[in-house]
Amino acid sequence: MLDSAAAGLPFREARLRLSTIFWRRPWLKALALLALPLAAFVFVYLGALVALFVSAFWQINDFTAKVEHVWTLDNFNTLIHDSVYRRIALRTIGLASAVTLTDAVLAFPLAYFMARIAGGKTRALLFVLVLMPLWSSYLVRIYAWRTILAHDGALNWSLNKIGLPNVGLLYTNWGMWIVFSYIWLPFMILPVYAALERIPQSYLEASQDLGGRGWRTLRSVILPLVLPGLVAGSIFTFSLTLGDFITPLLVGGPSSSFIGNVVEEQVGQPNVPFAAAFATVPVIVMGFYLLIARRLGAFEAI
Amino acid sequence: MAVESRAETERQHPVSPVAADVRLDRVTKNFDDVTAVDDVSLEIERGSFFALLGPSGCGKTTTLRMIGGFEEPNAGTIYLGEEPVTGKPPYKRDVNTVFQSYALFPHLSIFENVGFGLRRRGVRGADVRGRVTEILRLVGLSGMEKRKPRQLSGGQQQRVALARALVNRPRVLLLDEPLGALDLKLRKQMQLEMKAIQHDIGITFVHVTHDQEEAMTMADRIAIMNGGRIEQLGTPGELYEHPQTAFVAGFLGISNLLPGTVSAMDAVRLDDGTTVKVPQEALRGRSGRVAVGVRPEKIRLGHGEENRLSGHLLETAYVGVATQYVLDTRAGNISVYVQNSEPGAQQAVTGEISWSPDSTFVVDSMEGAEAE
Numbered sequence: 034m035l036d037s038a039a040a041g042l043p044f045r046e047a048r049l050r051l052s053t054i055f056w057r058r059p060w061l062k063a064l065a066l067l068a069l070p071l072a073a074f075v076f077v078y079l080g081a082l083v084a085l086f087v088s089a090f091w092q093i094n095d096f097t098a099k100v101e102h103v104w105t106l107d108n109f110n111t112l113i114h115d116s117v118y119r120r121i122a123l124r125t126i127g128l129a130s131a132v133t134l135t136d137a138v139l140a141f142p143l144a145y146f147m148a149r150i151a152g153g154k155t156r157a158l159l160f161v162l163v164l165m166p167l168w169s170s171y172l173v174r175i176y177a178w179r180t181i182l183a184h185d186g187a188l189n190w191s192l193n194k195i196g197l198p199n200v201g202l203l204y205t206n207w208g209m210w211i212v213f214s215y216i217w218l219p220f221m222i223l224p225v226y227a228a229l230e231r232i233p234q235s236y237l238e239a240s241q242d243l244g245g246r247g248w249r250t251l252r253s254v255i256l257p258l259v260l261p262g263l264v265a266g267s268i269f270t271f272s273l274t275l276g277d278f279i280t281p282l283l284v285g286g287p288s289s290s291f292i293g294n295v296v297e298e299q300v301g302q303p304n305v306p307f308a309a310a311f312a313t314v315p316v317i318v319m320g321f322y323l324l325i326a327r328r329l330g331a332f333e334a335i
Numbered sequence: 336m337a338v339e340s341r342a343e344t345e346r347q348h349p350v351s352p353v354a355a356d357v358r359l360d361r362v363t364k365n366f367d368d369v370t371a372v373d374d375v376s377l378e379i380e381r382g383s384f385f386a387l388l389g390p391s392g393c394g395k396t397t398t399l400r401m402i403g404g405f406e407e408p409n410a411g412t413i414y415l416g417e418e419p420v421t422g423k424p425p426y427k428r429d430v431n432t433v434f435q436s437y438a439l440f441p442h443l444s445i446f447e448n449v450g451f452g453l454r455r456r457g458v459r460g461a462d463v464r465g466r467v468t469e470i471l472r473l474v475g476l477s478g479m480e481k482r483k484p485r486q487l488s489g490g491q492q493q494r495v496a497l498a499r500a501l502v503n504r505p506r507v508l509l510l511d512e513p514l515g516a517l518d519l520k521l522r523k524q525m526q527l528e529m530k531a532i533q534h535d536i537g538i539t540f541v542h543v544t545h546d547q548e549e550a551m552t553m554a555d556r557i558a559i560m561n562g563g564r565i566e567q568l569g570t571p572g573e574l575y576e577h578p579q580t581a582f583v584a585g586f587l588g589i590s591n592l593l594p595g596t597v598s599a600m601d602a603v604r605l606d607d608g609t610t611v612k613v614p615q616e617a618l619r620g621r622s623g624r625v626a627v628g629v630r631p632e633k634i635r636l637g638h639g640e641e642n643r644l645s646g647h648l649l650e651t652a653y654v655g656v657a658t659q660y661v662l663d664t665r666a667g668n669i670s671v672y673v674q675n676s677e678p679g680a681q682q683a684v685t686g687e688i689s690w691s692p693d694s695t696f697v698v699d700s701m702e703g704a705e706a707e
């Protein structure tokens with residue numbers, strides 16, 4: 034007994050000394066906590082990004098199909114001047130914007146109901162319903178939508194039942210819009226819900242007290258305070274759509290290629306430098322998107 | 336004729352001092368099985384500083400929120416002036432609220448916070464600027480227009496909340512423990528400032544607090560609430576000098592309560608056999624068991640006054656301006672305050688005390704309450 038207590042003493046002293054060191058130098062503690070994730074982030078993520086960006090300035094030798102480490106802007110020239118690629122880029126960005134807008138419009142009322150109106154049980158049920166799709170595979174959900182949108186699918190069957198004609202949504206951009214909006218919706222609902230839940234009831238009462246009716250309170254108090262949540266959600270929906278290539282493959286039509294599809298195809302060619310150049314487009318677009326969001330004051334509201 | 340002429344004078348003096356700005360008529364509010372406000376009726380005079388005072392959970396906030404329109408009563412009617420407002424939303428009531436947490440909009444500047452109500456009423460441009468600037472000067476915050484609420488101290492935020500409500504010139508201003516989050520020194524200062532502001536602009540203030548000193552300092556009239564009911568309503572002086580219930584006597588300062596039995600129109604026989612004289616109106620037709628009260632600072636050492644008791648000294652405590660003596664008499668323990676400036680304050684206490692019948696009040700016997 035005594036022995037083990039005595040043996041424990043040096044350990045205890047060392048631990049005390051260590052904790053004193055950490056206490057005196059808070060940055061050391063931060064470093065110790067962050068070292069591992071930081072290393073992973075720098076080497077794996079930033080490293081990959083830099084490699085991607087650098088290789089975009091190389092080119093492929095047409096005969097040997099080997100990458101030549103010669104600096105050139107040819108890849109970007111092609112991207113900008115070839116209307117095919119321009120159209121693909123615009124389609125990707127346009128659809129990502131449409132999906133983001135749709136999800137914002139759908140998510141807000143639902144999140145509002147969950148956060149500020151529903152009681153505990155209803156809220157829990159809605160949470161399960163919102164999250165349940167995320168428990169199943171992404172592919173399963175896309176195939177499910179294919180069977181819904183197919184010519185003899187559930188949608189047309191229902192339309193026929195109520196006397197409406199068939200619609201051909203599968204293999205169109207409309208179909209993609211629907212499927213994307215569905216798949217990414219939870220990623221919008223959750224941050225918007227969190228933002229709504231954080232607004233104290235007294236802010237809404239103060240607005241009413243000062244003469245703000247429902248609509249005015251929504252516009253002048255609720256929306257500005259939810260904006261960070263909406264932006265957070267839109268970063269998910271926008272970037273996830275921007276980088277996707279499976280939905281265009283399975284739901285899109287012959288003229289529904291996304292940036293991701295071209296990248297995949299060019300990697301297979303193999304023309305890695307061109308794929309890399311095209312892959313920088315979503316990164317740049319996201320950069321601009323965040324810049325604009327910051328300008329709008331999305332990150333300073335609270 | 337008489338009726339007509341009265342109507343005439345009222346038109347000439349719309350701010351007649353007796354008009355009620357807020358009237359509650361038998362208002363009750365239940366939350367599930369809790370009765371937060373229980374059959375409360377009261378009138379708040381136009382232009383007065385009115386305080387709702389009571390311990391935590393007695394229903395003050397609920398009363399205030401019903402006047403503001405944030406809760407609807409289960410029974411009874413609330414009037415603003417002559418107009419019943421029960422069932423109307425807050426934005427249709429001519430009242431503004433200073434919230435306990437201030438509830439300043441964090442995303443708006445001080446200017447936009449204060450101008451919020453004006454803009455909702457269709458005031459535009461230069462008028463908004465003029466009125467916001469004026470009210471910010473009144474509360475001592477000139478030059479802070481561009482700041483955000485989080486850049487202000489607690490006391491400054493409190494002033495913004497006051498300005499944001501006052502700038503709309505409401506009929507009634509509701510304040511829910513507006514000074515609760517401030518430290519003692521600032522609270523004392525704000526009490527006097529708010530009283531001065533209320534005096535200047537003449538808007539009716541309804542002030543909720545659990546701090547009896549704050550209510551006494553600020554209010555013209557105080558309603559003391561207990562368990563969802565109003566125990567007593569009056570000026571600070573009336574409540575202090577003539578409490579009608581043991582609760583009121585105990586809530587406002589220290590008082591000595593001695594059990595006894597009514598023995599005459601103006602006398603009560605204490606349980607030790609001593610008879611004390613009380614003002615006839617203090618008995619108010621009571622009979623049987625009662626408690627006689629007297630404030631410690633109204634008691635004199637020696638047998639110079641009409642109501643006398645004797646006992647022996649239990650404790651002496653020096654409390655700054657006064658010295659507190661606790662005496663054990665056969666009628667019960669009694670606290671006495673003697674001003675330290677008075678001659679003989681430091682003298683040995685003989686155990687003889689006396690006080691004037693005028694300083695004596697009578698409340699219902701506490702024996703029933705104790706048995707509960």
Ligand SMILES: Nc1ncnc2c1ncn2[C@@H]1O[C@H](COP(=O)(O)OP(=O)(O)O)[C@@H](O)[C@H]1O
Binds near residue numbers: 371390394395
């Ligand atoms: N929204 C509510 N739901 C349920 N009970 C409430 C609610 N608001 C107040 N109460 C209850 O009503 C009583 C009075 O509350 P309140 O008016 O806030 O008291 P005070 O402001 O005097 O401290 C308390 O018992 C409180 O628990």
Ligand SMILES: [Mg+2]
Binds near residue numbers: 395
């Ligand atoms: Mg309260």
